[in-house]
Amino acid sequence: MPDNPFRGRDVISILDFTREDLEELFSHADRSKELIRRRSLEGRIVALAFFEPSTRTRMSFEAAAKRLGAATISISGEEAISVAKGENLADTIAMLDSYADAIVIRHKYEGAALYASEIAEAPVINGGDGRQHHPTQAMLDLYTVRKLFGRIDGLVYGVLGDLRYGRAASSFILGLTLFKPRHVYLISPPQLRARSEVIEVLESRGFEYNEVESLTEVLPELDVLYVTRIQKERIPDPREYEALKGSYRVTIDLLKSKAREGLKILHPLPRVDEIDFSVDASPYQAYYLQARLGVDVRIALLHLVLAG
Amino acid sequence: MPDNPFRGRDVISILDFTREDLEELFSHADRSKELIRRRSLEGRIVALAFFEPSTRTRMSFEAAAKRLGAATISISGEEAISVAKGENLADTIAMLDSYADAIVIRHKYEGAALYASEIAEAPVINGGDGRQHHPTQAMLDLYTVRKLFGRIDGLVYGVLGDLRYGRAASSFILGLTLFKPRHVYLISPPQLRARSEVIEVLESRGFEYNEVESLTEVLPELDVLYVTRIQKERIPDPREYEALKGSYRVTIDLLKSKAREGLKILHPLPRVDEIDFSVDASPYQAYYLQARLGVDVRIALLHLVLAG
Amino acid sequence: MPDNPFRGRDVISILDFTREDLEELFSHADRSKELIRRRSLEGRIVALAFFEPSTRTRMSFEAAAKRLGAATISISGEEAISVAKGENLADTIAMLDSYADAIVIRHKYEGAALYASEIAEAPVINGGDGRQHHPTQAMLDLYTVRKLFGRIDGLVYGVLGDLRYGRAASSFILGLTLFKPRHVYLISPPQLRARSEVIEVLESRGFEYNEVESLTEVLPELDVLYVTRIQKERIPDPREYEALKGSYRVTIDLLKSKAREGLKILHPLPRVDEIDFSVDASPYQAYYLQARLGVDVRIALLHLVLAG
Numbered sequence: 050m051p052d053n054p055f056r057g058r059d060v061i062s063i064l065d066f067t068r069e070d071l072e073e074l075f076s077h078a079d080r081s082k083e084l085i086r087r088r089s090l091e092g093r094i095v096a097l098a099f100f101e102p103s104t105r106t107r108m109s110f111e112a113a114a115k116r117l118g119a120a121t122i123s124i125s126g127e128e129a130i131s132v133a134k135g136e137n138l139a140d141t142i143a144m145l146d147s148y149a150d151a152i153v154i155r156h157k158y159e160g161a162a163l164y165a166s167e168i169a170e171a172p173v174i175n176g177g178d179g180r181q182h183h184p185t186q187a188m189l190d191l192y193t194v195r196k197l198f199g200r201i202d203g204l205v206y207g208v209l210g211d212l213r214y215g216r217a218a219s220s221f222i223l224g225l226t227l228f229k230p231r232h233v234y235l236i237s238p239p240q241l242r243a244r245s246e247v248i249e250v251l252e253s254r255g256f257e258y259n260e261v262e263s264l265t266e267v268l269p270e271l272d273v274l275y276v277t278r279i280q281k282e283r284i285p286d287p288r289e290y291e292a293l294k295g296s297y298r299v300t301i302d303l304l305k306s307k308a309r310e311g312l313k314i315l316h317p318l319p320r321v322d323e324i325d326f327s328v329d330a331s332p333y334q335a336y337y338l339q340a341r342l343g344v345d346v347r348i349a350l351l352h353l354v355l356a357g
Numbered sequence: 358m359p360d361n362p363f364r365g366r367d368v369i370s371i372l373d374f375t376r377e378d379l380e381e382l383f384s385h386a387d388r389s390k391e392l393i394r395r396r397s398l399e400g401r402i403v404a405l406a407f408f409e410p411s412t413r414t415r416m417s418f419e420a421a422a423k424r425l426g427a428a429t430i431s432i433s434g435e436e437a438i439s440v441a442k443g444e445n446l447a448d449t450i451a452m453l454d455s456y457a458d459a460i461v462i463r464h465k466y467e468g469a470a471l472y473a474s475e476i477a478e479a480p481v482i483n484g485g486d487g488r489q490h491h492p493t494q495a496m497l498d499l500y501t502v503r504k505l506f507g508r509i510d511g512l513v514y515g516v517l518g519d520l521r522y523g524r525a526a527s528s529f530i531l532g533l534t535l536f537k538p539r540h541v542y543l544i545s546p547p548q549l550r551a552r553s554e555v556i557e558v559l560e561s562r563g564f565e566y567n568e569v570e571s572l573t574e575v576l577p578e579l580d581v582l583y584v585t586r587i588q589k590e591r592i593p594d595p596r597e598y599e600a601l602k603g604s605y606r607v608t609i610d611l612l613k614s615k616a617r618e619g620l621k622i623l624h625p626l627p628r629v630d631e632i633d634f635s636v637d638a639s640p641y642q643a644y645y646l647q648a649r650l651g652v653d654v655r656i657a658l659l660h661l662v663l664a665g
Numbered sequence: 666m667p668d669n670p671f672r673g674r675d676v677i678s679i680l681d682f683t684r685e686d687l688e689e690l691f692s693h694a695d696r697s698k699e700l701i702r703r704r705s706l707e708g709r710i711v712a713l714a715f716f717e718p719s720t721r722t723r724m725s726f727e728a729a730a731k732r733l734g735a736a737t738i739s740i741s742g743e744e745a746i747s748v749a750k751g752e753n754l755a756d757t758i759a760m761l762d763s764y765a766d767a768i769v770i771r772h773k774y775e776g777a778a779l780y781a782s783e784i785a786e787a788p789v790i791n792g793g794d795g796r797q798h799h800p801t802q803a804m805l806d807l808y809t810v811r812k813l814f815g816r817i818d819g820l821v822y823g824v825l826g827d828l829r830y831g832r833a834a835s836s837f838i839l840g841l842t843l844f845k846p847r848h849v850y851l852i853s854p855p856q857l858r859a860r861s862e863v864i865e866v867l868e869s870r871g872f873e874y875n876e877v878e879s880l881t882e883v884l885p886e887l888d889v890l891y892v893t894r895i896q897k898e899r900i901p902d903p904r905e906y907e908a909l910k911g912s913y914r915v916t917i918d919l920l921k922s923k924a925r926e927g928l929k930i931l932h933p934l935p936r937v938d939e940i941d942f943s944v945d946a947s948p949y950q951a952y953y954l955q956a957r958l959g960v961d962v963r964i965a966l967l968h969l970v971l972a973g
Contacts, residue, residue: 085400086400088400092701092702092704092732092734094728094731094732096724104432104449104452105452108404108430108432108452108453108456109456111430112402112430112456112457115402115428115430116400116402118400120731122724122727122728122731124720124724139942140934140935140936141720141935143953143956144720144721144724144934144956145724147953147956147959147960148724148725148728149728318448318452319448320448326447337455340451340452340455341455343455344455393708394708396708412740412757412760413760416712416738416740416760416761416764417764419738420738420764420765423710423736423738424708424710424736426708626756626760627756627757628756634755645759645763648759648760648763649763651763652763652764
C-alpha cells in the first residue's frame with residue numbers, strides 16, 4: 050500500500066482524520082477476516098492501559114489484537130488506580146512504552162491520551178478520555194452506518210441523551226462532520242446539550258443541525274437514532290430525572306407508531322433501560338451488530354497502525 | 358472423526374452427555390500432548406466470564422485454551438461485579454459472543470449457563486453455576502478415577518462433605534450415574550444431604566447408593582473417597598460445626614487404621630483442613646494428579662467443541 | 666550450548682549465581698532480538714503469581730514471556746489475596762505447577778520463593794520476596810551498568826535510600842559482590858542502613874564499602890548512583906522524614922554542582938519525588954533505559970531457564 054495514513058500514527062481525536070482516511074480504514078475493516086488469517090501482528094505487544102473501567106472497549110481491543118496474533122499486557126482495575134495514585138502518569142506511560150509496540154489508553158481526564166502520545170514513542174490510541182474524545186467508538190459507529198445503509202452521507206441522524214458528558218455521543222457528532230449527512234438532530238434536555246467545543250466545530254463547518262428536546266417530534270424523520278444513557282447523577286432533581294428518562298425511553302410501541310420503517314438504532318452499550326428489551330428482536334435494533342463490527346474496525350486500525 | 362458429539366455444543370450439565378460421549382472425551386484427554394502439538398485453536402478466542410471468583414477453574418481453562426494456541430479474554434473479578442450490577446447478563450453475553458469463539462461462564466445463579474447458551478451463538482461451557490452443575494469438574498473427576506483404576510465401573514465410592522450446596526459433589530454424583538459403580542455412599546451430616554433433584558436422578562436410574570452420616574463406618578469399603586469442604590456458614594451452631602468438621606477430617610492415622618490399601622482420595626480443591634497435610638505425601642493422595650488431569654480434560658473438551 | 670547454567674533452574678537469590686553465569690545471561694540479553702525472532706517459548710506457559718502488587722515487574726516478565734511466544738496465566742491482585750487467605754501457599758503452588766512450565770512469584774514474606782521452589786517441579790523465579798531478594802532486578806541493574814560503561818568492575822557506586830527494607834537496593838548490593846567495583850558507598854539514614862545479613866556478605870567477601878549518611882559528600886566520586894525510595898512509614902517522626910527526604914532528593918542543580926560528568930543514575934521505579942523531574946531530560950538519567958533493558962534481561966533469563 051503506497052500511502053497508509055495510519056502507520057505509526059497516534060489516534061487521539063476523530064477530527065485528526067479525513068474522510069479519505071476513514072474510508073481507507075473501513076475498506077480494511079471489510080477485509081478483517083483476511084487480516085486475521087495473515088496474523089500480521091504475531092510477536093507484537095499491545096498495552097491496554099485502562100485507568101477508567103471499561104469492559105467493552107477493553108475486550109474489543111483485546112480481541113482485535115489477539116485475532117491479529119498480537120499479545121496484550123494490561124494494567125487492570127485496581128493496579129490502574131494504585132498506579133494512578135503512587136506514580137505520575139508520565140513514568141507509567143514511559144514504562145508501557147518500554148514494553149509494548151502500541152498503547153491503548155482510557156482515562157477520565159481530558160487530554161490524557163494526547164499527553165501520553167507526547168511521552169511515548171509507540172503509537173498511542175485513545176480508548177476514551179475526558180468528555181469528548183473516543184475516536185475508535187466514532188469509527189465503529191460510522192462504519193456500522195455504512196454497513197447498514199451503504200453510505201454515511203445523505204441520511205438524517207438523531208443523537209439522543211447525554212450530549213454534554215457522554216464522550217461516545219460527542220465523538221459520533223464530530224465524526225459526522227467529516228461526512229455529508231442530510232441533517233443531524235441533537236436531542237437532549239437543556240442541561241445536557243452538546244458542549245460549546247463541539248458546537249463550535251459544527252458551526253465552523255457550516256453543518257446542518259438542530260438542537261431539540263423532543264424525541265417524538267423528530268423521530269419520524271430519522272434514518273439513524275444514536276441512543277446514549279443519561280446518568281442519574283447529572284440531573285440533581287430526582288423527579289425531573291424520572292420525567293426525562295421516561296420521555297427518552299425507546300420502546301417498540303414508540304417506534305412502531307412514529308419511526309420510519311428503515312430506522313436503525315445504535316447504542317455504544319452498556320445500556321440501562323433507555324432502550325426497552327422489546328426493541329432487541331425488532332429490525333430497528335442494530336446495536337449488537339455495532340458491537341460486533343467494533344472488533345472488525347479495531348482489527349483494521351491496529352493492523353494499519355502497526356503493520357500496514 | 359466421523360461423529361464428534363461435542364462439536365459446537367454447549368456444555369451445561371454432566372447429564373447432557375452419555376457414557377460414550379465421555380469415553381470419547383477421555384480418549385482425547387489421553388492424547389492431550391498430541392492435541393497441544395497441533396495447536397488446533399490457533400487464532401481462536403475463548404472468553405472467560407467468571408462472575409463468581411474461581412482461581413483454579415479459570416486458570417485450568419485458561420491454561421488449556423493457551424496450550425492449544427487459543428487466546429483468552431477475561432472479565433475479571435471487579436469488572437465482573439460491576440458488569441453484573443450495571444448491565445443485564447443478556448447484553449454482556451451478547452458482547453462476549455461478538456468477541457469470542459466460545460464462552461466459559463461461572464455464575465452463582467442456577468441456570469445462568471443455560472440462559473447464556475440461549476443467547477450466544479458461540480458454544481457456552483458451564484464453569485460452575487448454582488449449587489448443582491459443574492460439568493467439567495465431573496468430567497475431570499471421572500477421568501482421574503479412570504486413570505487411577507483403569508475403569509470407573511465396579512468401584513465403591515464415598516462422596517463426603519457438603520452434598521447440598523457443593524456443586525462439585527453434586528456433579529460428581531450425577532456423573533457416576535452414567536457409569537456402573539458397585540456402590541456409592543453419600544456421607545454427610547443430615548443438614549447437608551444431597552438435594553432432592555439429585556436424589557430423584559439416582560432413584561429414577563435405579564442407582565445403588567446409601568446416605569450415611571459416619572465416615573469411619575464405610576471407609577473400609579471404599580475404593581474412592583471424594584472429599585469436599587463444609588463451609589462454616591452452613592452450620593449455624595458453632596459447636597456443632599466444630600464437631601462435624603472433626604468427624605469428617607481425613608488424617609493419615611484414620612486412613613492407616615481404616616482404609617483399604619488401594620483407596621484413592623480426590624478433592625476438587627481448594628481445601629481448608631478437611632484433609633490433613635499428613636495425607637499429602639501418602640499413596641492415598643490423588644488430588645494433585647486430579648488438578649493436573651483437569652487441564653488435559655479441558656484441552657480435550659475445548660478441542661472437541663471448537664476444532665474436533 | 667554445551668553448558669547453560671540456567672536450564673531448569675530456580676532463580677531465588679542473586680547470590681545463587683556466579684559472575685560467569687551472569688555474563689552468560691548478559692550475552693543472551695544482548696541478543697534478545699534474535700531470541701524473539703526464534704519464539705523459543707511458543708506453546709509454553711509462564712505463571713505469574715504476584716501475591717504482592719507489582720505493576721512493573723509483572724508487566725516486564727509478561728512482556729518478556731510473550732515476546733518469546735509463551736502464554737502467561739496470572740493470579741491477579743484480588744484473587745491473590747483471597748487465595749492467600751483461603752488456601753495454603755503450598756496447594757496454590759502445586760496448582761500452578763500443574764498448569765505452567767515456570768512460575769514467577771512475588772510475595773511479601775522472606776523465603777516464599779524458596780519455599781515455592783521446594784514444592785514445584787517447574788522452575789520458580791523470584792520476582793521479589795521479603796526485604797532482601799529480587800534477583801532479576803539485580804540482574805537488570807547490573808546489565809544496565811554494563812551497557813552504559815562497558816563494564817561493571819572498577820567503578821564507584823553509591824546506593825541511596827532505604828537499604829534496610831528495600832529489596833531492590835539489597836539485591837543490587839549483593840549482586841555487586843560478584844564483581845569488582847572500585848568502591849561502594851551505602852548512603853542512608855542510620856535507621857535505614859543495610860541489614861546485617863547483607864553486611865555479613867560484604868564483610869565475608871572482603872568487599873570495599875562505606876556506610877555514609879551524606880549524599881553530597883560522596884556524590885563527586887560516583888560513577889553510578891542507584892536511588893531508591895524512602896517510604897514515609899519507615900520514619901515515625903514526620904519532621905525527620907521531611908528533612909531526610911529533602912537531603913536525599915536528587916535534582917539537576919545538585920548534579921550540576923557536585924556530580925562527575927559521566928555519572929549515571931539508576932532507579933528501580935516507580936519513584937515518588939526522590940528524583941526531581943528536572944533530571945529526566947539530562948544525560949545523568951538512565952532509569953528509562955534500565956526499565957527497557959529489564960525486558961531484554963528477562964527475555965534472556967526465561968529463554969535460558971526454559972529453552973536454552
